[in-house]
Structure formats: structure tokens, C-alpha cells
Amino acid sequence: MTRATTTIPFSTIKFIDNIPRLSDLTEQLTQKLREIRMEINQREPGIMTAGRTQSIYDLITDADTARIRRRAMRYLERLHSSTGIQHLQERDAALLTPLRGGLPIARIVTEHEADEIAAALHAEMPWMAPATEVVWHGLRTSVRRGLPGLRFDPLVLVGSPGIGKSFWARRLAHHLEVPRTSIDATGEPAAFSLVGAQRGWSSASPGKLMQTALRERHSGPVVIIDEVEKAGNVQSTQGSRHTLTDALLPLLERMTAETWECPYYQIRCDMSWANWVMTANSRWGLPAPLLSRCVVLDLPDLTGAQLQVFVEEQGEGRGLPQTAIDATSDAIQRVIVAGRTPSLRTISRMLDRAELLAQRQVLQ
Missing domain, CATH: 3.40.50.300 (P-loop containing nucleotide triphosphate hydrolases)
Incomplete structure (x- = not known):
């Protein structure tokens, strides 16, 4: 069966798609200010241009441009800061993408x-x-x-x-x-x-x-x-x-x-x-x-009986023939009789070997 799961936020990262570039944002804000002032000038001619011939370039001054740039930079700084990964290089930030959505x-x-x-x-x-x-x-x-x-x-x-x-x-x-x-x-x-x-x-x-x-x-x-x-x-x-x-x-x-x-x-x-x-x-x-x-x-040391149970369980789980399981059990028993208790690592290697031999094809 597949275990049920629950999705949690996991991290405080905020993923924001399509963060604008400074130049693009500056251009958008400049264009918006230009449109607003053109609208004002259409309603009340001469206010923005002080009686001079109206031109779209007259609507935005150098001071306006500097102010727009400063505000765009502050906005992008806050936006990047809110992500929680503004301090990371682009490569490292990309590696955190799996955290999106928790x-x-x-x-x-x-x-x-x-x-x-x-x-x-x-x-x-x-x-x-x-x-x-x-x-x-x-x-x-x-x-x-x-x-x-x-x-x-x-x-x-x-x-x-x-x-x-x-x-x-x-x-x-x-x-x-x-x-x-x-x-x-x-x-x-x-x-x-x-x-x-x-x-x-x-x-x-x-x-x-x-x-x-x-x-x-x-x-x-x-x-x-x-x-x-x-x-x-x-x-x-x-x-x-x-x-x-x-x-x-x-x-x-x-x-x-x-x-x-x-x-x-x-x-x-x-x-x-x-x-x-x-x-x-x-x-x-x-x-x-x-x-x-x-x-x-x-935890206590293993007994010979427990090792034999382990061999039986693992052998059946690996699909080993009973003859291979019995041969492994006999080998373990001989080691125990000799006064040594093999570790599970040793037994696992023995089972690996028995599995390899069981799968080996015999030349006719």
C-alpha cells in the first residue's frame, strides 16, 4: 500500500515568479507617470508645460527620472527581501525549487x-x-x-x-x-x-x-x-x-x-x-x-536460534531454494559450534553468495 501523506509548508521561502528587471520597472513607472500628466494636460492645457509647446518629453523631467529610479530600486529590494533567498546565488536559489508548495x-x-x-x-x-x-x-x-x-x-x-x-x-x-x-x-x-x-x-x-x-x-x-x-x-x-x-x-x-x-x-x-x-x-x-x-x-547479543530465524526469513524473502537456505544454516551452525557467533553482516554476505550461486546458469 502507499502511505498517506500530508503536505506542510516546510520552509519560509516565498517563491515569486517573473520579478521584473530594474530597467523594465523604471520604464513602466515612467510611462505611467507620462500618461497621467498627459491626461492632466488634456483637461487643463498649459499646466504641465507652463505655456510652452506641448511635447511628451516635457512631461518627465530629469528629477522625475531620478526619483522613479530610486523608488523602483526600493521596491525591488523589498520584493527580493520578501523571498527569503535574496542572499543566495542564482544557482543555489534554483536548487530550492522543490520546496515550492511545501x-x-x-x-x-x-x-x-x-x-x-x-x-x-x-x-x-x-x-x-x-x-x-x-x-x-x-x-x-x-x-x-x-x-x-x-x-x-x-x-x-x-x-x-x-x-x-x-x-x-x-x-x-x-x-x-x-x-x-x-x-x-x-x-x-x-x-x-x-x-x-x-x-x-x-x-x-x-x-x-x-x-x-x-x-x-x-x-x-x-x-x-x-x-x-x-x-x-x-x-x-x-x-x-x-x-x-x-x-x-x-x-x-x-x-x-x-x-x-x-x-x-x-x-x-x-x-x-x-x-x-x-x-x-x-x-x-x-x-x-x-x-x-x-x-x-x-540490546543483547544474538543467539544461534535468532540467527537461524533470520536466515529462514531472509532466504524466503530473497526467493532462495530451500537447499540454499539449509546450506547457509548448516554453515552458521558449524561456526557457532566452533565457539563463534557470526554477525548479521557476515550472514548477509553468505546469503548474497547463496543468491548469486542460485541464479548462476549451469553449462549443459
Whole structure:
């Protein structure tokens, strides 16, 4: 099914078509003044020309021309200022065109719909039940409150590597039918990657949050931040520090997220409908201000039985023959017997390999 949506204004930008050029506006105002004075002169001959031979050029003086130009410039300055993007270059302003008319957010219509989403997610990854439950209650609450979109509390999933925290977040976005964007806090300047960098930095650009809204034309993505506890700081040549936590805090608070300002475009946007899933391998290194704004869940390691269920579910979903599923399960069981528990990443690669082999044609 296609998820219902609601369109929200999203930004304070005012799009104005066909803003006139200064020369055209000056000419229009000059012509209008000329027509008015000609009409006056026709009613009362000689007033405008002071007894001289009437000419249309006598109706507009140099002082009139200067005054018209000043007024035209003030009018265009106010018009450009009212758009909210007068400070942007033409190319950057054009990139904001998708915001015209607002952007949609996904909406849950009934509590039964929320139940179906949670049930589907739980069937795929039952060991992630604590996280699924938080989302489930958030979706049901969105329905009961009659919200225009869907929301759940920001999540921090704490657990060993390879138990499927990021995979669960991606599957959540799939079942919600919303876009997603991912950030690896260890492999990139996470703060800039998320929100962007303002002009003046050599790497100035919009962040993934804004890029996703513009590319997907959607204002309610699932934002996944992996290994959030390992995010480093970015320091400018002037000595100012930029941390991921500093970038996140105004976005995690709904009231401040409603008027969040993009550092690159310098426009205000409603980011309060973005939903957040962060992952961490431990609580060590997680800042207290971040923890206070999120639901933090400690997740256990996977058991062999849970891994076998995952293989069965994924294998059937990929359309693998039962022999391929059984072979993968046997291989996993041998690893477990040897005293090691494979991660979901390893199992996913095994399933990829089994799928490739199953699709390979055999020479006759």
C-alpha cells in the first residue's frame, strides 16, 4: 500500500515568479507617470508645460527620472527581501525549487496500520523488540493525537557490532515508506555531513538532511547515525569547534526543529518530522545532553536460534531454494559450534553468495 501523506509548508521561502528587471520597472513607472500628466494636460492645457509647446518629453523631467529610479530600486529590494533567498546565488536559489508548495510527510491513518507496521518489523527481527515497541507506541500516539505526520521518540540503540541495529533502522524506513539517510560518525566529519557547512568553509555544502529533503521531496525521513559515540570534533582555523552533539540537539527537540536554520542555505526549515535512529557499541562516550533527549536501549547479543530465524526469513524473502537456505544454516551452525557467533553482516554476505550461486546458469 502507499502511505498517506500530508503536505506542510516546510520552509519560509516565498517563491515569486517573473520579478521584473530594474530597467523594465523604471520604464513602466515612467510611462505611467507620462500618461497621467498627459491626461492632466488634456483637461487643463498649459499646466504641465507652463505655456510652452506641448511635447511628451516635457512631461518627465530629469528629477522625475531620478526619483522613479530610486523608488523602483526600493521596491525591488523589498520584493527580493520578501523571498527569503535574496542572499543566495542564482544557482543555489534554483536548487530550492522543490520546496515550492511545501513538502509531504508520511501519515499513519489508523492504529491498526501502526500495528501492521510493528508486526512486520518484529517478524523480521524479533530480537529488536524493545526498539520496535518504542516505534509502535509512537505511531499509535501519532494517530490518537491526530498528528499530520508520524513520529516516535529519538532512539539510541546500544549493542555489540553486527546484531542488526542499522539493518533494523533501514527496514523501519522501508516499512514506514519514507526516505532514509545514513551517516557514519566515524568515517566523516559527522556534524558537517548531517547539517552542512556554511559559506566560508572550504567544504561548504548542504548536509545530508537538507539534501534528502530536496532530492526525495519529503520532509520526514528516517535519519540513521552509526556509532554516534565515536563522532569526533571539527575545528576551524579560527579555533571554533563543531561537534555532532551540537548539531543534533536543536534537531532532536521538536520545538527548535520546527524553525531549524540550514547553515548552508541560511533558510529556516521545519525538520521536526524527521525521525532519528542512532547506534552505538557502548554507552561510553555518549554525551549526557544527547542521552537526555533520546530513548536509550541496551540490546543483547544474538543467539544461534535468532540467527537461524533470520536466515529462514531472509532466504524466503530473497526467493532462495530451500537447499540454499539449509546450506547457509548448516554453515552458521558449524561456526557457532566452533565457539563463534557470526554477525548479521557476515550472514548477509553468505546469503548474497547463496543468491548469486542460485541464479548462476549451469553449462549443459
